[in-house]
Amino acid sequence: MKKSIALFAGVTAVSVAALAATPALARPMTPEDVSRLADVGGIAVSPDGARIAFGRGQLPDILSGAENGSTDTRLHVATAAMAAQDFLPEGMDVSGIRFSPDGRMISFLWKPEGEDDAHTALYGIPVAGGGHRRLAGIEGADIRSYEWAPDGRTVYAIAAAATDPRREAESEAGFNAVIYEEEQRFNRLFAVTPGSEAEPRALAIEGHVTELRVAPDGDWLALRWAPTTRVDDSFTSQRVVIVDADDGAIRTTVETPGKIDDFEISPDGSTLSLIAAVDRHDPAPTTLHMVNPVTGTFTAVNAGAAEAVVDTEWLADGRLATIFHVGAQSELRFYDASGTVTATVDPGALILRRIEAAGDRLAAVADAPTHANELFLFDGGGFARWTTLNPWLADIDMGEQRTMTYRSRDGHTVEGIVIEPVGGAPSGGAPAILTVHGGPEAHYSNGWLTRYSMAGQVGAGRGYAVFYPNYRGSTAYGTDFSKLHQGDYAGGEFNDLVDGIQALGAEGLVDLDRVGITGGSYGGYATAWGATALTEHFAAAVMFVGISNQISKFGTGDIPNEMYLVHSRAWPWEDWQAMLEVSPIFHAGQARTPILILHGEDDTRVDPGQSYELYNALRIRTETPVRLVLYPGEGHGNQQAAARYDYNVRLMRWMDHYLTGPGGEPPAPRIALPEGTVGTAASE
Structure with a gap:
């Protein structure tokens, strides 16, 4: 019950x-x-609870x-409801917002602009007024994360690897070859005295450290640790290690068997809370564990429950x-x-x-x-x-937003979220945009669902029903549900998508002849599958950083072992034909769905070659409209403002063209920028 x-009285709020x-x-x-x-x-709360500091990102x-x-990200401080103030000069983009243990200072990480040799260092600003000042830095390297010791006299900082002057000189001379996965550069751990000229004290750690917590008595640290810098190990081999705060010697390792997430130390230091997977095949860390930091023993608190701890x-x-x-x-x-x-x-x-x-x-x-x-x-x-x-x-x-459940064709209950068209659906149903999340070890929540890569309320305002299914493989429904997709690429998981659209058609909300599909990463894989193997169900598709060939994906991405453990449960060479047949390129010849393919040129998770493969297969084998758009400098998801805006405009324009517009040949290659935007004339 x-x-x-x-518990928390005396709060003034709206x-x-x-x-x-x-x-x-x-x-x-x-x-x-x-x-x-x-x-x-x-966000950070001051020790006395009087202030809340937060980063305002835009x-x-x-x-x-x-x-x-x-x-x-700008630093703001709130002392009451709707009473936040900007706390730093304009233009300071900060991270790692904390309060000092005595509450008199807000600390943050910042890299000054305009200085060629500048590195991210630790800064602080008094809460009572005054300017910001540098508290600590690591010579020649960025500080990536940090935590205060409880006494306030020490800060433990994780910094990037030291620069190698000889290697830099070789690179400047043109000898800049990169040896893949053989030149590991581990992060380093330091104890620094804020505001002092004393040299940082290095704590020797063998392995790659990316996050830390400090025990209440300051005697030990809990670290997020991996044996190598490989991305695959950051997924499959991370562990929490307990180390001595004086010299970094490992006292114990918490040997949870799979992925890990947030960990925190209790006020008396007797317990470590840890979000972790229950086994090496668990797709995501969603189970709460209580850990004894002395022995490393742990107990799963909510194992098997249909939920995810966040x-x-x-x-x-x-x-x-x-x-x-x-x-x-x-x-x-x-x-x-x-x-x-x-x-x-x-x-x-x-x-x-x-x-x-x-x-x-x-x-x-x-x-x-x-x-x-x-x-x-x-x-x-x-x-x-x-x-x-x-x-x-x-x-x-805004369009009305609600959750809905439906039965898959093989009897599973699947939940999804629907944003209905503003003003409601017309007789015969509205055009629809099916939006597929990546992972698939992720989920949509019934919250804010309008982003650069998701139509959301923009779609609803244009008359679309926008559907977000939590198909099998999704988290927040228990580990058993998140494992249902394993060993079944493009099978029941993608049938769930069609079954959801069919359910919305049956209730009269969606016109089944005008359905578009979109998604990124694994959602991009679903989009490519929808445009090829399931082409009869979709009249338009927008694929982002998606998979088109499950064989070449193993050899060109940075997580082959993670793919094996929590997705395919088989290696391609165990059955080349089976892996080929769950690849969209295998079905490209039957595609009739116009598809827009978008990809970051610097993507290491899903190599851009995946998009090239699908583009060329469709262009050569069919007359189906296809366009490939590449974003220079972007990786597995767009980060820059221009690339995000370009994506959102292209997504909506492609759907409009093929679901509610004339169809036929694709719209113009370039988008039209709003009046007053730099480069407007060149975009027309």
Whole structure:
């Protein structure tokens, strides 16, 4: 039975219900709106609970002439609801926001612009006023993450590998050959004294360290560790190791068998909470474990439950606050140190993403169907909203968003999320955009679903029903469900997609003759499969960084072992023909679905060759409209503002052209930029 609790009193806040009641009936959402969305990123609560620091992330406004770039994160500090202030000079893009243990300073990582030899270092700014100053740095290397020791006299920092002057000189002379996977450059661990000129003290760690926590007594550290720098090992071989805070000597290793995620140390240091997989074939770390940091022994708390733990945070009274995603919704759950549930809180329409606690306050980052990530404060019984970073969303006429379930053809219950067209579907059903998540060890929550790669409310404003299925293989429904896709590439998992669309057609929401499919990574694989093997079901497709050949994918990506362990459960050479037949290129000759293929030129997860293979197979074997668009400098997902906007415009334009427009030959190769954008004339 769910119980509400009252722990954090005296909170001044604006209720979520009051904000949700704001009317919004002005205009449809546009790609230009998507490009200017702001988000709450990392958060930190001051030791006395009086302040919450957070990062406000937003892309540069390239449509108004700003220089292209990735997300800028500005430091803000809130002392009450709707009372946040910018805390640093304009243009400072920061990360790693923390409070010093005495609460008198906010620390952050920053790299000064305009200095050729500058590196990311640790900076701080007093909360009582004054300018920022450099606290510590590692000569010739970036600090990548850090944590304060409880006494405030030491900061433990993870820094990049040291530069090699000889190697740099060779590279400048033209000898810049890269030896694949044989020149590992491990991160390094240091103890530094903030504000001091003392040399950082190196802690010798054999292996690659990417994250750390400091014990309450400062005697030991918990590290996220992998034996190599290989991406594959970051998925399959990461472990938590407990090391001596003085010299880095490993005391114990927590030998969980598969992937790991968030880990936190209890206030008395007796317990480590760890989100981890239950075995080496578990697709994702979604199970809560309680760990003895002395012996390394661990116990799974919620193994087998149809849910996924997302984030954890110990409270001062020794209880563990935990975010769970249960299907498409979320909840906050409290445990004691033994792993016994003491209370559960239903956040209503909010999808909780992250939590942080200090003093008597628990803060959260959460989104909802009507807004992107915002800052919330838990007030004992629910969540009070503390920020509104995108007030203009109140002027958007949004489509109704809801969850739905349906039965797959082989009897499984599958959940999905639907955004209905603004104003409702016409007689005969609306055109639809099926949006497939990657992984497939991921899931959609019933929160904010409008991003550069997802039509969301932009689609709803143009009359589309937008459908987000959590097909088999998805997380948040238990490990058994997330394993259902294994050893069955493109089988039941992709049949679930068609079955979902058919269910929406049966209820009259969707016109089954006007369905588009889109997705990235594994969702790109589903899109390519929909456009080839399942072409009769889809009238348009937009594939992003997707897989077209499961044989060559093994040899050209950076996670072949992860693919084997949690996806295929077989190597290509065990049955070449079977692996070929679950590849979209094998079915390209029957494709009748116009497909737009998008890919980052620097993608190492799914090599751009996967897109070239499908493009050429379709171009040579069929008359089906196909276009390949490459994004220079982008990897497995676009980061730059221009590339994101370009993607969103192309996605909607392709769907409009083939689902509601004239069809036939593809639209013009270049997109038309809004008036006033740099380069507008050249785009016409």
